[in-house]
Amino acid sequence: MPSDYSTILIVDNAEFIRMVVRLRLEGAGVAPKNIHEAENGQEAYDLLVAKGIANILCDYEMGVMDGIELATKLLIKEQRRNLRFILFSGTPLAKITAALAETGLDIPVVSKTRLRKSWTQAETISTWFPELAINLAQQQK
Amino acid sequence: MHSPAANDVAQKVRIMVVEDVAFNLTILTDILAERGWQTVAATSGEAALDILAQDTDFQIILMDIGLPGIDGVETTRRIKENQACRAIPIIALTAETAVERERLLAAGLDGYAEKNFDPEQLFAAIEKHLFPACGDQHATEPALAASGEQLDLDFKALLATYADEKTLCRIAKAFFADTDKQIILLGVAMDAGDQAKILACCHSLRGSSAIFTAKKLGAAAKELDALIRQEKKDAADSAWHRVLAAHESLRGSVTSRLNLSLQNE
Numbered sequence: 001m002p003s004d005y006s007t008i009l010i011v012d013n014a015e016f017i018r019m020v021v022r023l024r025l026e027g028a029g030v031a032p033k034n035i036h037e038a039e040n041g042q043e044a045y046d047l048l049v050a051k052g053i054a055n056i057l058c059d060y061e062m063g064v065m066d067g068i069e070l071a072t073k074l075l076i077k078e079q080r081r082n083l084r085f086i087l088f089s090g091t092p093l094a095k096i097t098a099a100l101a102e103t104g105l106d107i108p109v110v111s112k113t114r115l116r117k118s119w120t121q122a123e124t125i126s127t128w129f130p131e132l133a134i135n136l137a138q139q140q141k
Numbered sequence: 142m143h144s145p146a147a148n149d150v151a152q153k154v155r156i157m158v159v160e161d162v163a164f165n166l167t168i169l170t171d172i173l174a175e176r177g178w179q180t181v182a183a184t185s186g187e188a189a190l191d192i193l194a195q196d197t198d199f200q201i202i203l204m205d206i207g208l209p210g211i212d213g214v215e216t217t218r219r220i221k222e223n224q225a226c227r228a229i230p231i232i233a234l235t236a237e238t239a240v241e242r243e244r245l246l247a248a249g250l251d252g253y254a255e256k257n258f259d260p261e262q263l264f265a266a267i268e269k270h271l272f273p274a275c276g277d278q279h280a281t282e283p284a285l286a287a288s289g290e291q292l293d294l295d296f297k298a299l300l301a302t303y304a305d306e307k308t309l310c311r312i313a314k315a316f317f318a319d320t321d322k323q324i325i326l327l328g329v330a331m332d333a334g335d336q337a338k339i340l341a342c343c344h345s346l347r348g349s350s351a352i353f354t355a356k357k358l359g360a361a362a363k364e365l366d367a368l369i370r371q372e373k374k375d376a377a378d379s380a381w382h383r384v385l386a387a388h389e390s391l392r393g394s395v396t397s398r399l400n401l402s403l404q405n406e
Binding site: 014023090091093111112114115118 | 165168171172175256259260302303308311312315316318319320341344345347348349351352353
């Protein structure tokens with residue numbers, strides 16, 4: 001399955017959080033049909049492989065396969081270099097940074113405090129998911 | 142949700158943020174903007190000193206400690222040597238231990254805030270210096286203490302951020318679907334004395350509450366978290382009942398305000 005840069009996957013065990021993230025993404029211009037959701041890392045992995053989703057915004061702490069485990073599987077074990085993977089968490093950043101250092105993962109971490117404000121395509125999406133932003137810009141032309 | 146005095150002050154507050162990581166700087170700037178505070182960024186200790194040589198009109202300086210070049214402690218020492226800016230309170234942004242924090246205070250820093258970017262903690266640490274006459278209660282619960290109200294939810298903020306009541310209703314239903322589950326799991330974990338699960342539930346409740354502006358529920362979960370970590374079982378049991386009460390009270394507020402049925406969703 002080729003990578004689809006117009007799609008994004010939200011991974012969080014809380015429906016409430018997934019819904020707020022979805023609203024933020026839609027507010028930034030991402031089409032609802034291009035936003036997918038998963039409750040945990042395992043479900044996310046299956047969905048990603050089946051649909052070729054290229055952008056993931058993933059919670060750090062989840063019951064079944066947490067964010068670090070999923071990122072390790074995708075980016076280190078399977079070497080999926082086309083994937084944009086962002087960890088999304090309410091956990092203190094220092095703790096996550098330490099966990100990332102242990103695995104050798106080099107991925108951005110975004111605080112869930114960013115959910116308290118609307119997101120913009122120019123500032124938020126292009127910073128986190130540049131390929132998705134390019135895709136959105138092309139659609140708008 | 143702030144007092145008129147706090148709103149007046151907000152227009153005048155300028156905060157220098159000394160932080161070398163651009164990502165952290167963005168988060169901090171966003172959080173401070175929620176209070177209407179202006180920020181000026183310095184990405185190193187040297188840059189902070191250069192700015193202060195030209196402009197000392199800051200009410201607070203937030204200081205990262207692990208800076209490249211001269212670190213946060215040395216930068217603070219040099220700021221405190223300068224008569225023109227020595228009175229500006231400097232708050233360390235730190236993920237360090239209690240012992241390390243004492244070292245920072247001894248080195249001349251005026252306070253510290255957890256480097257976990259929890260907005261309420263950050264506001265509390267800052268407002269303790271902006272409104273010192275208001276004392277400790279204000280410092281720990283700035284928004285509630287400033288208004289004198291004990292509101293369950295900031296509907297105005299929620300409507301501003303989610304645009305309309307229909308969307309807000311969807312959000313509220315999802316919020317209670319999740320927090321109802323967490324409350325059940327928390328009850329089971331409390332009965333079993335399972336510390337890890339209790340802390341996980343508190344973490345989840347606090348995160349959701351922060352985004353949903355449910356201050357009382359978030360504060361109750363935070364209190365329970367702290368008591369569990371301190372292994373104060375009796376106090377934790379009482380705190381657990383306050384979590385339950387805050388959750389039910391919140392449901393009542395939301396049900397009434399949004400004319401929603403949230404029972405058995």
